[in-house]
Amino acid sequence: MRNPKRAEKIAFFFLFLATLLIVVPVGLIVVIIIQKGSPAINWQFLTDIPRQGMRAGGILPAIVGTVYLVLGAIIFALPIGVLSAVYLSEYAKDNFLTRIIKLAIINLAGVPSVVYGLFGLALFVVFFRFGASILSGSLTLGIMILPIIITTSREALESVPYSFREVSRSLGASKWQSISSIVLPNAISGILTGTILGLGRAAGETAPILFTVAAFYLPQLPSSIFHQAMALPYHLYVISTQVPNVDEKIRYGTALVLLALVLFMNLVAIIIRYKFRKKKKW
Amino acid sequence: MVKFSIRALNIWFDAVHALKNVTMDITANEVLSIIGPANSGKTAFLRMLNRLNELSENFRMSGEVKLSRGNIKDMDTELLRKRVGMVFALPLPLPLSIFGNVAYGIKMHGIKNEKRQREIIKQALKQAYLWEEVKDRLDESAFKLSGGQQQRLCIARTLALKPDVILFDEPCSGLDPISTAKVEEAMLRLKTDYTIVLVTNNVKQAARVGDKTAFFLSGELVEIDKTDKIFTTPTDKRTDGYIRGKFG
Numbered sequence: 354m355r356n357p358k359r360a361e362k363i364a365f366f367f368l369f370l371a372t373l374l375i376v377v378p379v380g381l382i383v384v385i386i387i388q389k390g391s392p393a394i395n396w397q398f399l400t401d402i403p404r405q406g407m408r409a410g411g412i413l414p415a416i417v418g419t420v421y422l423v424l425g426a427i428i429f430a431l432p433i434g435v436l437s438a439v440y441l442s443e444y445a446k447d448n449f450l451t452r453i454i455k456l457a458i459i460n461l462a463g464v465p466s467v468v469y470g471l472f473g474l475a476l477f478v479v480f481f482r483f484g485a486s487i488l489s490g491s492l493t494l495g496i497m498i499l500p501i502i503i504t505t506s507r508e509a510l511e512s513v514p515y516s517f518r519e520v521s522r523s524l525g526a527s528k529w530q531s532i533s534s535i536v537l538p539n540a541i542s543g544i545l546t547g548t549i550l551g552l553g554r555a556a557g558e559t560a561p562i563l564f565t566v567a568a569f570y571l572p573q574l575p576s577s578i579f580h581q582a583m584a585l586p587y588h589l590y591v592i593s594t595q596v597p598n599v600d601e602k603i604r605y606g607t608a609l610v611l612l613a614l615v616l617f618m619n620l621v622a623i624i625i626r627y628k629f630r631k632k633k634k635w
Numbered sequence: 636m637v638k639f640s641i642r643a644l645n646i647w648f649d650a651v652h653a654l655k656n657v658t659m660d661i662t663a664n665e666v667l668s669i670i671g672p673a674n675s676g677k678t679a680f681l682r683m684l685n686r687l688n689e690l691s692e693n694f695r696m697s698g699e700v701k702l703s704r705g706n707i708k709d710m711d712t713e714l715l716r717k718r719v720g721m722v723f724a725l726p727l728p729l730p731l732s733i734f735g736n737v738a739y740g741i742k743m744h745g746i747k748n749e750k751r752q753r754e755i756i757k758q759a760l761k762q763a764y765l766w767e768e769v770k771d772r773l774d775e776s777a778f779k780l781s782g783g784q785q786q787r788l789c790i791a792r793t794l795a796l797k798p799d800v801i802l803f804d805e806p807c808s809g810l811d812p813i814s815t816a817k818v819e820e821a822m823l824r825l826k827t828d829y830t831i832v833l834v835t836n837n838v839k840q841a842a843r844v845g846d847k848t849a850f851f852l853s854g855e856l857v858e859i860d861k862t863d864k865i866f867t868t869p870t871d872k873r874t875d876g877y878i879r880g881k882f883g
Contacts, residue, residue: 446692447692516723516727517727517730519687519690520723520729521739522690522716523685523716523720524716524720524743525714525715525716526713527713527743530743534739535729535730539730
């Protein structure tokens with residue numbers, strides 16, 4: 354390349370184009386969903402049960418079901434994920450076995466979600482006899498997002514400078530004291546980023562809940578974690594493919610609610626993360 | 636009175652023989668300076684005294700190190716490190732407030748009473764000549780202090796634990812001459828109450844503050860003697876060469 358200015362322009366063009374190619378479809382999806390879905394959004398849609406074979410009424414049972422499932426998955430996966438990340442990055446010796454385990458966990462994040470669904474069916478629904486229930490669904494989703502939480506938590510822990518640990522130990526703090534009072538507080542914002550990613554994935558997946566919890570139609574809200582529940586992604590699948598003559602705006606309205614719900618939950622996590630970042634002293 | 640007695644100490648990191656058969660005593664209430672070129676084993680020796688080397692998985696040792704007649708191998712590491720404090724080469728405050736940094740060690744050793752903490756912290760900061768500069772902003776982040784102040788904060792943090800011995804690992808390598816002078820002044824006053832071991836790359840600093848000086852070369856202790864003797868009539872030719880700046 355003789356002319357560095359021309360090279361600069363060409364590089365800029367392609368970098369910009371690549372970004373544009375990502376931004377435009379995402380923007381379009383959001384715009385289309387809002388445009389087609391917003392006419393369906395009203396008080397009844399958000400607070401009523403589905404009526405007339407899901408062609409009218411609201412989607413409250415699906416909203417509540419998804420909230421329960423996501424919260425259940427996080428309650429299960431966050432503590433276990435963070436604790437095992439602490440073990441892997443702080444305690445486990447760096448040997449062949451540890452490296453294999455770390456690699457396996459990263460790869461688990463790429464396993465298709467339907468495989469988790471079948472696994473949940475075999476383990477929780479059948480073997481533990483939890484049946485198709487919120488408990489089984491939450492645990493399945495939790496196992497699905499564990500690799501995401503472990504991997505991001507490990508990265509967050511490893512980004513805390515080693516010198517902090519050394520200084521803490523040199524002041525006579527034990528290993529666990531150093532981790533709990535210095536390392537973890539400084540890794541929390543990274544851990545929450547992983548949680549946000551996991552949360553979005555858990556809310557949006559259909560396959561893992563298909564065999565473990567999702568109900569085609571329930572006229573009432575679930576009252577126990579051993580009950581089945583409706584969930585937004587599965588409901589969306591049902592009204593889009595299984596029930597004929599559902600008004601388009603109800604389908605897009607359901608998608609919009611799912612999108613808004615995930616966004617809202619992310620927002621809560623982002624606010625918590627921001628609070629922790631402000632407390633950070635370096 | 637002998638504080639540390641080191642006998643036939645060898646240290647390895649994997650296959651690297653970092654310290655070779657070192658035998659020496661460290662006298663109480665003196666400043667012992669350790670000089671030597673890079674990779675001479677000075678820092679490995681220093682980190683042996685509070686067993687900080689053991690944080691590395693590839694560390695091995697032989698020989699024995701006794702602190703006031705007790706073998707440090709048999710001591711609880713947390714209690715040993717409380718007795719043998721350390722100040723690192725770069726100022727390394729913890730990501731906490733100024734107060735939080737000085738309070739960290741004593742909190743970890745179970746002093747929860749805030750009034751008691753405040754007394755200890757005030758005293759430690761005064762001993763490190765930092766109190767006047769920070770007394771009105773104890774809740775600010777320690778990272779807002781200047782480099783020299785941060786290093787004195789690290790000294791105060793160590794003093795708050797009321798140790799017997801303080802290890803300094805090239806404490807002035809990142810500081811300007813004025814901050815260096817302040818840290819040296821603090822060291823000289825501290826030796827009445829503490830035993831000080833100072834690793835330094837600065838030969839002149841060793842001459843200024845050391846009662847005794849030890850010269851390490853390639854993992855061997857070449858010579859240890861009174862500082863005056865080392866700097867005027869050293870026994871070993873290599874010591875003479877190093878302090879005259881012929882190598883290293």
